[in-house]
Amino acid sequence: MTSQLFSSPNRIGFGSMQLTGPGHWAAPDDPEQAMQVLRDAVDAGVTHIDTADAYGPFTAEKYIRKALHPYRDSLVIATKGGLTRQGPDRWAPCGRPEYLRQCVEMSLRRLQVERIDLYYLHRIDPAVAIEDQLAVLRDMQAEGKIHHIGLSKVEIGQVRKASELIAVAAVQNKYNVSNRVFEEVLRYCEDAGIVFVPYAPLASGRLAEPHGVLHELATQYGPTPAQLALAWLLHRSPVMMPIPGTSCSARLHENLAAHEIDLTREAMAAIELAATKSARSEVGRGEDDTPALF
Secondary structure (H helix, E strand, O other): OHHHHOOOOOOOOEEOOOOOOHHHEOOOOOHHHHHHHHHHHHHOOOOEEEOOOOOEOOHHHHHHHHHHOOOOOOOEEEEEEOEEEEEOOEEEEOOOHHHHHHHHHHHHHHHOOOOEEEEEEOOOOOOOOHHHHHHHHHHHHHOOOEEEEEEEOOOHHHHHHHHHHOOEEEEEEEOEOOEOOOHHHHHHHHHHOOEEEEEOOOOOOHHHOOOOOOHHHHHHHOOOHHHHHHHHHHHHOOOEOOOOOOOOHHHHHHHHHHHHOOOOHHHHHHHHHHHHHHHOOOOOOOOOOOOOOO
């Protein structure tokens, strides 16, 4: 499935959630810089950009269009629908079929595409039957408006249920070396050939801190703490496709360089051991428990 979605050997994508204002609400202070980061990402070889209609809301999708349209043939743009916004750091699911259909139609318009490469149900709405939520996405896939369908923030039972109803192409869950709650979901994705897209790959930036839990290892091995955390993800599973987000081009290039790092088993174990020191401090922020760094 990864080969169907992504052609580049570099599995590190770009998450656009940071290209919004405080609380992931409205525009950032410097919209031009936000769009330049997107251009720099594509110029650096990124072929997977992740976004959602809820980022802003609508802000990130608009920036992607303004900065990158017409899109390169190799570029996969993934977006999401099914979360409503009530203000900064406020999110609520809405899985009514008519609303989801509207979400898809509006994302098509904002991104200026005829078909969305990868469309996630941003959250499964507990107030609406999952069959109804996925049916409308399946219908729009049949209409040619969605290529692949993904799920976001799902438990193992939900992934299994959804797999009975649709072809699940990707799962996007919170996952990093200090938070492996969704290990069972990752293993299911491996067995089923489903792309696993970890959000918060740097644990809200804590794993990237210059004097954080990976500082000593970074000094020992050479890469930065962020690069170690991302390299660990890439070595953890062949279906892993992290989407670190940043509003800084220098940090963007630092993150992408993690693809070149070769970790030994000993290094992997050392990173895991060091990261356990921060596991208890891993707390959610923003979108439910979505951290600020996406």
